[in-house]
Amino acid sequence: MTTTQNSHPQRQPSLEEAMHKALRSAPRPRRATPLQAALAFGWRGMLKIKHVPEQLLDVTITPVMFVLMFTYLFGGAIAGSTKEYLQYILPGMLVMSVLFTTVYSGVSINTDLTKGVVDRFRSLPVWQPAPLVGALLGDTVRYLIAGTVIMTVGYILGYRAEAGLGGVLAALALVVVFSFGLSWVFTTMGLLMRSPNAVMNAGFMGIFPLTFLSNVFVDPDTLPSALEAFVNVNPISILANASRGFMAGDVASSDVLIALGTAAVLTAVFAPLTTRMYRRA
Amino acid sequence: MSSLAIEASGLEKSFGDTKAVNGVDLAVRRGSVYGVLGPNGAGKTTTIRMLATLLRPDGGSARVLGHDIVEDADRVRGAVSLTGQMASVDEDLTGRENLILLALLLGFSRAQARSRADELLEAFGLTEAATRQVKNYSGGMRRRLDIAASLVVTPELLFLDEPTTGLDPRSRNQVWDIVRALRESGTTVLLCTQYLDEADQLADGIAVIDRGKVIAEGTPGQLKASVGSGSLHVRLLDPEQRPEAQRLLAAALGDDAVHPDPDPAALTAACPDADRGAEVVAELIRAGVRIADFALGQPTLDEVFMALTGRPAEETGEIELQEQAA
Ligand SMILES: Nc1ncnc2c1ncn2[C@@H]1O[C@H](COP(=O)(O)OP(=O)(O)OP(=O)(O)O)[C@@H](O)[C@H]1O
Ligand SMILES: [Mg+2]
Numbered sequence: 001m002t003t004t005q006n007s008h009p010q011r012q013p014s015l016e017e018a019m020h021k022a023l024r025s026a027p028r029p030r031r032a033t034p035l036q037a038a039l040a041f042g043w044r045g046m047l048k049i050k051h052v053p054e055q056l057l058d059v060t061i062t063p064v065m066f067v068l069m070f071t072y073l074f075g076g077a078i079a080g081s082t083k084e085y086l087q088y089i090l091p092g093m094l095v096m097s098v099l100f101t102t103v104y105s106g107v108s109i110n111t112d113l114t115k116g117v118v119d120r121f122r123s124l125p126v127w128q129p130a131p132l133v134g135a136l137l138g139d140t141v142r143y144l145i146a147g148t149v150i151m152t153v154g155y156i157l158g159y160r161a162e163a164g165l166g167g168v169l170a171a172l173a174l175v176v177v178f179s180f181g182l183s184w185v186f187t188t189m190g191l192l193m194r195s196p197n198a199v200m201n202a203g204f205m206g207i208f209p210l211t212f213l214s215n216v217f218v219d220p221d222t223l224p225s226a227l228e229a230f231v232n233v234n235p236i237s238i239l240a241n242a243s244r245g246f247m248a249g250d251v252a253s254s255d256v257l258i259a260l261g262t263a264a265v266l267t268a269v270f271a272p273l274t275t276r277m278y279r280r281a
Numbered sequence: 282m283s284s285l286a287i288e289a290s291g292l293e294k295s296f297g298d299t300k301a302v303n304g305v306d307l308a309v310r311r312g313s314v315y316g317v318l319g320p321n322g323a324g325k326t327t328t329i330r331m332l333a334t335l336l337r338p339d340g341g342s343a344r345v346l347g348h349d350i351v352e353d354a355d356r357v358r359g360a361v362s363l364t365g366q367m368a369s370v371d372e373d374l375t376g377r378e379n380l381i382l383l384a385l386l387l388g389f390s391r392a393q394a395r396s397r398a399d400e401l402l403e404a405f406g407l408t409e410a411a412t413r414q415v416k417n418y419s420g421g422m423r424r425r426l427d428i429a430a431s432l433v434v435t436p437e438l439l440f441l442d443e444p445t446t447g448l449d450p451r452s453r454n455q456v457w458d459i460v461r462a463l464r465e466s467g468t469t470v471l472l473c474t475q476y477l478d479e480a481d482q483l484a485d486g487i488a489v490i491d492r493g494k495v496i497a498e499g500t501p502g503q504l505k506a507s508v509g510s511g512s513l514h515v516r517l518l519d520p521e522q523r524p525e526a527q528r529l530l531a532a533a534l535g536d537d538a539v540h541p542d543p544d545p546a547a548l549t550a551a552c553p554d555a556d557r558g559a560e561v562v563a564e565l566i567r568a569g570v571r572i573a574d575f576a577l578g579q580p581t582l583d584e585v586f587m588a589l590t591g592r593p594a595e596e597t598g599e600i601e602l603q604e605q606a607a
Contacts, residue, residue, distance in 0.1 A: 019462045020465070020466070022401055022403070022404035023432065023468075028388075028434040031359070043385070044371070044374070047373075048373055051374065112371075115367065115368070116366075116367030116369040117370065117371050120370070120383075122334075122335055123335060123362070124358060125359035125387075126386050126387075
């Protein structure tokens with residue numbers, strides 16, 4: 001039968017040549033080193049931010065709205081004046097806005113899984129944890145953007161850090177390191193749950209109450225004692241204390257150590273779990 | 282070096298109570314295109330995922346290009362590529378970015394990665410779409426990009442899982458051309474498909490798989506021969522003439538071969554080949570039967586299954602349900 005030939009009567013010879021050439025000229029280079037592979041995945045993270053900037057909008061707009069709302073609605077009542085309240089709340093808002101972005105680490109790993117990209121990555125001859133480590137790089141950029149947005153808004157509204165820019169940067173660095181630890185919790189969740197939306201909902205369901213039951217918004221001295229006890233041991237409170245301390249220039253080293261220790265424990269438990277589950281996914 | 286690209290014996294994989302793959306043996310020659318043919322749920326994807334080291338088998342063993350898929354998984358990954366059933370490219374990135382990413386991951390420098398990406402985009406007719414996000418690609422473009430992504434370095438063995446399901450005929454032909462070009466370049470291809478004609482067009486050897494087992498194996502010719510034939514479909518201008526046409530067809534092709542269609546003016550008959558089909562149609566016309574149209578077709582997967590298993594190809598789950606009900 002002639003139909004097969006007729007179906008592409010003007011098959012461009014150039015395309016066919018290009019194909020044969022492309023198939024011939026692909027010598028396999030030396031394998032990518034783990035660092036190269038992780039950097040390539042980091043680059044992917046940047047591209048995602050460029051192509052899907054909405055992911056940043058969600059997580060920066062919410063904290064900005066909280067800053068505005070709390071400062072101007074409750075600030076007077078809680079701290080006597082909006083100006084004073086802004087001085088109290090802003091370092092905590094930095095913590096909140098960056099921690100919110102960590103949920104996206106879980107959302108994006110789940111998206112990859114449901115779309116089938118993970119199969120491709122896992123079938124490549126690269127260092128197997130590279131996609132996870134590389135994602136940390138993209139995450140860092142997101143954390144820094146979220147942190148910068150909130151600090152800029154604070155500055156515009158009149159927030160001034162006693163310890164100056166150095167204090168702000170130290171606080172930001174600590175928050176970013178803590179977020180690395182926390183993000184492993186969400187990547188584990190991302191590998192366990194069925195859909196990106198489920199991860200998002202469950203993630204925020206966890207992190208929202210934890211943030212509200214911390215000292216981010218109010219001084220725990222004013223709380224009933226049982227609640228106060230919880231708020232005081234909540235790692236988010238400790239991180240917020242450290243962040244306030246850095247910006248005010250009177251940081252307690254115990255707060256910094258506890259925050260770093262929590263991050264280390266979260267990483268030690270959830271990073272291997274994520275890696276193992278990713279390999280089996 | 283073994284002349285076999287894939288040697289699998291007794292591969293098994295279960296998910297909970299489902300035995301997805303239940304003792305698959307395969308022997309695929311280097312440089313050939315090998316078709317794995319089976320209906321939904323037969324275990325094709327699970328088999329491929331085990332061979333590509335994405336799933337660990339529960340039982341049995343396999344060597345891919347001489348490397349054990351469990352012990353030497355990393356070596357296997359260094360020599361094969363996989364184009365999965367689900368598009369395995371990043372939809373948020375552009376086509377070009379996807380290819381550059383893979384090239385970087387395979388060890389190319391930035392400059393090499395860019396030029397390799399452009400070369401592939403051109404070869405796959407995607408240059409114009411290169412800077413568009415993949416989520417805006419058509420099904421055919423996405424498939425081609427997905428295959429291109431597997432060819433950033435020409436693999437010794439390519440796994441292709443249902444590469445043309447859901448494509449229009451033109452896109453399907455483009456994919457077929459790619460597979461032919463790959464074969465010429467010496468790459469072994471393991472092709473999963475639900476379409477007998479696809480396997481027939483492309484494959485040197487075919488395994489038919491059903492409920493996790495290989496139920497038949499051979500060249501496309503052998504397989505079609507074992508099924509008997511293709512089919513001749515005749516539609517008459519005048520339904521009144523159908524009994525006469527049926528008598529003539531039965532005389533020419535055998536009593537068992539002919540069955541009336543649901544369409545009162547149509548008949549279908551098993552027919553060994555195109556020549557014989559043409560002769561039979563000519564006989565009908567000489568006898569005065571007026572024919573509206575006729576078609577000669579290859580046996581469908583359904584007919585293959587009917588011949589091999591005595592039941593139509595159906596999703597495994599459904600069959601189990603029916604058996605339980607019975
Ligand atoms: N991850 C999984 N978890 C549970 N069951 C699974 C999983 N993967 C496959 N199965 C089941 O295993 C069986 C074989 O599935 P498989 O995907 O290998 O079939 P297939 O031949 O590729 O089918 P299709 O043509 O639909 O792609 C099916 O019954 C399927 O439901
Ligand atoms: Mg499948």
